[in-house]
Amino acid sequence: MKPLDSKTVENTRERILDTITSVTLTHEQKVSNLSGLAVSLMDVLDLPEHYLYYKDKGIICDLNEGNAPLRPRYIVPDYDLLFEKGCAFLKLSPPTDLQEALNTLLIFYKHVPSVTNFPVYIGNLDTLLEPFVLKESYESAKKQLRLFLIHLDRTITDAFCHANLGPQASVTGQIILELERELQDAVPNMSIKYDPAVTPDDYAEEAIKTMLAVSKPAFANHPMFVSELGERYGIASCYNGLLIGGGAYTLVRVLLGRLAQTATDSKDFFERVLPDCIETMASLMDERIKFIVEDSNFFETNFLAQEGFIRKDNFSAMFGIVGLAECVNDLMLKDGYTHADRYGHSEIADNLGIKIMDTIDAFNSTHHSEYCYGSGQHHLLHGQVGIETDSGQSPTVRIPIHDEPAELSDHLLHAAKFHHYFPSGTGDIFPVESTALKNPSFILDIIKGAFASGCRYLTFEDSNADVIRVTGYLAKRSELEKLDGGDAVLQNTTYFGLGAAKESKILERKPR
Amino acid sequence: MPNTANVTKIIRFSAVDGPGNRAVIFLQGCNYNCSFCHNPETIAQRSETSRWMTCDEIFTEIGSGIKFVRGITVSGGECTLQRDMLIEIFTQARQLGLTTYIDSNGSYDFSKDQELLDLTDSVMLDVKCTDDSEHRRIAAFTNAIVLKNIDTLGSLDKLYEIRTVISPTLMDCEQTVGEAARRISIYPNTRYKLIKYRPNGVRMQYIRDLKTPTPALMSSLETLALENGAASVIIT
Numbered sequence: 001m002k003p004l005d006s007k008t009v010e011n012t013r014e015r016i017l018d019t020i021t022s023v024t025l026t027h028e029q030k031v032s033n034l035s036g037l038a039v040s041l042m043d044v045l046d047l048p049e050h051y052l053y054y055k056d057k058g059i060i061c062d063l064n065e066g067n068a069p070l071r072p073r074y075i076v077p078d079y080d081l082l083f084e085k086g087c088a089f090l091k092l093s094p095p096t097d098l099q100e101a102l103n104t105l106l107i108f109y110k111h112v113p114s115v116t117n118f119p120v121y122i123g124n125l126d127t128l129l130e131p132f133v134l135k136e137s138y139e140s141a142k143k144q145l146r147l148f149l150i151h152l153d154r155t156i157t158d159a160f161c162h163a164n165l166g167p168q169a170s171v172t173g174q175i176i177l178e179l180e181r182e183l184q185d186a187v188p189n190m191s192i193k194y195d196p197a198v199t200p201d202d203y204a205e206e207a208i209k210t211m212l213a214v215s216k217p218a219f220a221n222h223p224m225f226v227s228e229l230g231e232r233y234g235i236a237s238c239y240n241g242l243l244i245g246g247g248a249y250t251l252v253r254v255l256l257g258r259l260a261q262t263a264t265d266s267k268d269f270f271e272r273v274l275p276d277c278i279e280t281m282a283s284l285m286d287e288r289i290k291f292i293v294e295d296s297n298f299f300e301t302n303f304l305a306q307e308g309f310i311r312k313d314n315f316s317a318m319f320g321i322v323g324l325a326e327c328v329n330d331l332m333l334k335d336g337y338t339h340a341d342r343y344g345h346s347e348i349a350d351n352l353g354i355k356i357m358d359t360i361d362a363f364n365s366t367h368h369s370e371y372c373y374g375s376g377q378h379h380l381l382h383g384q385v386g387i388e389t390d391s392g393q394s395p396t397v398r399i400p401i402h403d404e405p406a407e408l409s410d411h412l413l414h415a416a417k418f419h420h421y422f423p424s425g426t427g428d429i430f431p432v433e434s435t436a437l438k439n440p441s442f443i444l445d446i447i448k449g450a451f452a453s454g455c456r457y458l459t460f461e462d463s464n465a466d467v468i469r470v471t472g473y474l475a476k477r478s479e480l481e482k483l484d485g486g487d488a489v490l491q492n493t494t495y496f497g498l499g500a501a502k503e504s505k506i507l508e509r510k511p512r
Numbered sequence: 513m514p515n516t517a518n519v520t521k522i523i524r525f526s527a528v529d530g531p532g533n534r535a536v537i538f539l540q541g542c543n544y545n546c547s548f549c550h551n552p553e554t555i556a557q558r559s560e561t562s563r564w565m566t567c568d569e570i571f572t573e574i575g576s577g578i579k580f581v582r583g584i585t586v587s588g589g590e591c592t593l594q595r596d597m598l599i600e601i602f603t604q605a606r607q608l609g610l611t612t613y614i615d616s617n618g619s620y621d622f623s624k625d626q627e628l629l630d631l632t633d634s635v636m637l638d639v640k641c642t643d644d645s646e647h648r649r650i651a652a653f654t655n656a657i658v659l660k661n662i663d664t665l666g667s668l669d670k671l672y673e674i675r676t677v678i679s680p681t682l683m684d685c686e687q688t689v690g691e692a693a694r695r696i697s698i699y700p701n702t703r704y705k706l707i708k709y710r711p712n713g714v715r716m717q718y719i720r721d722l723k724t725p726t727p728a729l730m731s732s733l734e735t736l737a738l739e740n741g742a743a744s745v746i747i748t
Binding site: 408 | 526
């Protein structure tokens, strides 16, 4: 391990003291942040040659995973196995009724690590619980599920915690959709795996009613995910498609808009700038993965791996991109085009975006990553949603807020040009006006058209709702206001949401 | 030379003109002259802002929006005044797999036009007033054909909804809502939409005569419509 200079140590000690004495962090948030600060003093990774250059310029970012990762970033446990065999380490038998099933899950969730120390995937709740729910009266099942959901919201204080529903209709799903409307809570995040050939229209419309009330469940293009990942996938964290019984070791991202600023024009970008950056980023990811797999002892000692709830065979890693719009717009100007020829409004600009994504995709498909067994020893591309400190960089491949096309159909077809690059997730969010709220089938028609055109993952939300989708995760508008007023709030994602509201104008998307 | 329609405007996505998401084509010109009309610029047969468009031009303008809608609605003005273009537009819509809806003031006798009925999936019909003399005062037109159309379309299961604009100073709202609800009570798939009068867009000379309804009035009319047999009632 390399020595540290005293300035770094002193800076960290100051940040530790700031954390301890903070008036806006809860106790649990302080403990979590302190562990991150401790790991920030580590220097155990063999970093690629140019990484620090990209890091200092804010071009490559490891998204707070720390200097010595002690667990995979995202874990997607096999909950079917838990219900089939129980868990020896946690002394849990296979559940026999709904009470036992929910108790088993609540215990298990508290032992599923992630980058935030909270579980980012809590199962396909409807298929998982349906056999138990069907043995109960509707009222009894609803009461138990209500307590379960409240328990989640108050103890998993992190809106990256993600539940899945669908694609089939179910009584459990129906109850959860009703409860979500009633509870108005940010946790858990939720997706419905939607397949127009399988999901009945009336059930999808019920999900849309809930989505318009609480910005969830988002709609995931199930046939698209299945074609890439197979039937055994889950949507975790923001909208990450990952294999069940596995997950993602790491997520590193490149801010393409900032990268473009280091190029003289698009020729320079393709010949010199982009190849070095993505090679550096892939090497960084491989080094992080190597530490987790070979040095951290996680897979040798953690009960999730020992008992088969996760297996290295199902793990991958996420190669994230941010700011394609700003990248394209910068290069277009440098190539002599005008402001009118910009991303989302010009075919030339969009084609440049496609060429950039094709280049990254081609690199990824030839780059060998030893331990990514879940994805053919390659990374999976990911359209990252941005973080609270991003400014001037649009999430993933989105068109910048305030520059949206006039027609929603043009906006969706633009998204469809790019969503296919990202098996490990990307998505878009569209606020709708009040006339749409009374007509869920209006939204369903749009979703059907969008998915048939190639969109991957969509949220339509009421621009006046309290629970809002910030970029991929959820927050309550009322909690943002509380935090902005200087009060501590329960969920750490509220901190991210407030930053995004101020830096990325997420409350100002064009209503449709 | 291909035929052309006089088009006021085209909306690619609408949540309020029939089931699901629909593209809406507004045709210029109306044979009524209702005081409460909120888009009176569409009444004249000729307008500086309307455009003469062929059927192909109409669908070109809807463009990629077609992928996201389950159908089209042709509205107005009064679209049946351009009946031949309606036939052309609906023929092309059907070829594209789209459902075809008409938004009409009810003055056109649908029973005498089998070709149009065959090409039309459903109609949204204005029932402005059930009393004929009152209707003549409000719309400058008899309502005899409107009431006949309720049965023509209802019996074919092609009556998606009837709607009435509610203003307490316009007419005897209770009488119209009760009577209209009785007339659609035998058509379980027809809903009754009660529209609150709003002054937006209404011509200045009528504004002082028309009052917006209270929530209590809308609620009592909803109850009245349901009591008189309307299968469902929507208030907007």
